[in-house]
Amino acid sequence: MKEKSNKGVLVAVAKKGENDNVVEEHLDELAFLALTADITTEKVFIQKLEQPDTRTFIGKGKLEDVKAYVVAREIDMVIFDDDLSPSQLRNLERELKCQIYDRSLLILDIFLNRAQTAQAKTQVELARYQYLMPRLTRMWTHLERQRGGTGTRGGAGEKEIETDRRNIRNQISVLKKKLEKIEKQNAVQRKSRSNIVRVALVGYTNVGKSTLMRVLSKSDVKAEDKLFATVDATVRKVMLNHIPFLLSDTVGFIRKLPHHLIESFKSTLAEVREADILLHVVDISHPAYEDHIRVVKETLRDIDATDKPIIYVFNKIDLLEPEEDGEPVEKMHSVHIEQGDEKVFISAEKGINIGGLKEMLFKKIKKRHNQIYPNYLKDEYYSG
Numbered sequence: 574m575k576e577k578s579n580k581g582v583l584v585a586v587a588k589k590g591e592n593d594n595v596v597e598e599h600l601d602e603l604a605f606l607a608l609t610a611d612i613t614t615e616k617v618f619i620q621k622l623e624q625p626d627t628r629t630f631i632g633k634g635k636l637e638d639v640k641a642y643v644v645a646r647e648i649d650m651v652i653f654d655d656d657l658s659p660s661q662l663r664n665l666e667r668e669l670k671c672q673i674y675d676r677s678l679l680i681l682d683i684f685l686n687r688a689q690t691a692q693a694k695t696q697v698e699l700a701r702y703q704y705l706m707p708r709l710t711r712m713w714t715h716l717e718r719q720r721g722g723t724g725t726r727g728g729a730g731e732k733e734i735e736t737d738r739r740n741i742r743n744q745i746s747v748l749k750k751k752l753e754k755i756e757k758q759n760a761v762q763r764k765s766r767s768n769i770v771r772v773a774l775v776g777y778t779n780v781g782k783s784t785l786m787r788v789l790s791k792s793d794v795k796a797e798d799k800l801f802a803t804v805d806a807t808v809r810k811v812m813l814n815h816i817p818f819l820l821s822d823t824v825g826f827i828r829k830l831p832h833h834l835i836e837s838f839k840s841t842l843a844e845v846r847e848a849d850i851l852l853h854v855v856d857i858s859h860p861a862y863e864d865h866i867r868v869v870k871e872t873l874r875d876i877d878a879t880d881k882p883i884i885y886v887f888n889k890i891d892l893l894e895p896e897e898d899g900e901p902v903e904k905m906h907s908v909h910i911e912q913g914d915e916k917v918f919i920s921a922e923k924g925i926n927i928g929g930l931k932e933m934l935f936k937k938i939k940k941r942h943n944q945i946y947p948n949y950l951k952d953e954y955y956s957g
């Protein structure tokens with residue numbers, strides 16, 4: 574649809590005492606998010622501050638720098654790494670006179686573009702309206718007009734904003750009802766599958782979940798070097814030795830995933846919540862993989878998906894530098910996981926140690942399967 578990608582500028586506040594690497598890491602991720610949304614990063618502005626400025630997020634001097642750059646280079650959007658308050662958003666919009674994004678809105682936009690099923694689409698729309706509700710400004714009407722939504726035309730005065738607010742409120746309740754209906758249908762479907770072992774792939778975004786899904790289920794699942802390639806849940810039936818199980822692939826997690834989004838994705842994430850076994854996929858070649866593990870664990874707690882056996886699947890080992898003597902790097906040995914959980918090192922793309930993973934997974938599946946069908950092996954013996 575777009576002829577050329579949008580030009581963007583990233584802005585972050587480095588809090589006192591915050592490690593430079595961490596700030597850089599977060600900005601790299603933000604640039605990757607921007608790229609996924611078809612925005613190229615032209616420049617990055619970082620300001621060291623005790624606290625973000627309550628009025629304009631960054632200080633006055635820095636804001637002038639950003640403004641000068643935006644004008645000189647015809648920048649389309651300025652993206653802030655932290656979420657902006659409604660008043661910060663309004664002030665920045667007035668000062669910079671271009672589209673202002675924060676992390677949440679960027680993620681919401683990406684989800685909106687990627688959602689395929691009615692359920693995912695409805696969930697994202699709901700989350701987006703809930704996010705926009707307190708932030709109804711000129712920007713909102715502008716955004717809505719761009720995507721042909723219900724925004725008011727022309728300049729948005731208080732009266733128009735009030736009308737928009739009423740429209741959104743109506744939309745929110747319509748979407749909620751729609752979701753309830755979809756969720757009821759899905760719950761019935763899930764119940765009909767309750768007699769089969771269920772395994773869910775979880776993990777940070779872009780770690781290789783869909784690639785692994787494709788390897789394990791020998792199916793054609795989309796994998797891309799972009800964030801949030803997968804937004805909808807996919808479920809496949811897979812046989813391992815003689816035991817069938819269901820494998821689900823779903824949306825990846827990220828730090829500061831907008832709260833509304835997690836809320837409204839709870840029904841998609843039911844696949845994870847109701848799974849018997851989790852495969853927590855980690856990109857061990859990523860410098861921030863430990864942070865990623867932490868974020869995923871927090872999100873799992875958020876959606877009540879704890880207390881399940883977990884296999885940590887450390888993926889992309891092909892990208893690690895081997896040590897001189899040919900031993901895998903020390904990193905692989907130093908990874909700590911909780912007692913009772915297991916870990917395995919693989920490369921989904923290069924097909925390294927998939928056998929090892931399958932063996933580990935099979936043991937867990939068999940155990941669960943025997944709980945569901947205590948007589949299964951006996952039956953097989955008699956029928957065979």
Ligand SMILES: Nc1nc2c(ncn2[C@@H]2O[C@H](COP(=O)(O)OP(=O)(O)OP(=O)(O)O)[C@@H](O)[C@H]2O)c(=O)[nH]1
Pocket residue numbers: 776777778779780781782783784785795796797798799800801802803804823824825826888889890891892919920921922923
């Ligand atoms: N080098 C290497 N790249 C891999 C490996 N596994 C996956 N990839 C690449 O990593 C990128 C992301 O893979 P996906 O399978 O889409 O990751 P995902 O976790 O499903 O990502 P989202 O759906 O966006 O959350 C793709 O470019 C894959 O080709 C691996 O073992 N080694």
Ligand SMILES: [Mg+2]
Pocket residue numbers: 782783784795796802803823
């Ligand atoms: Mg995926």
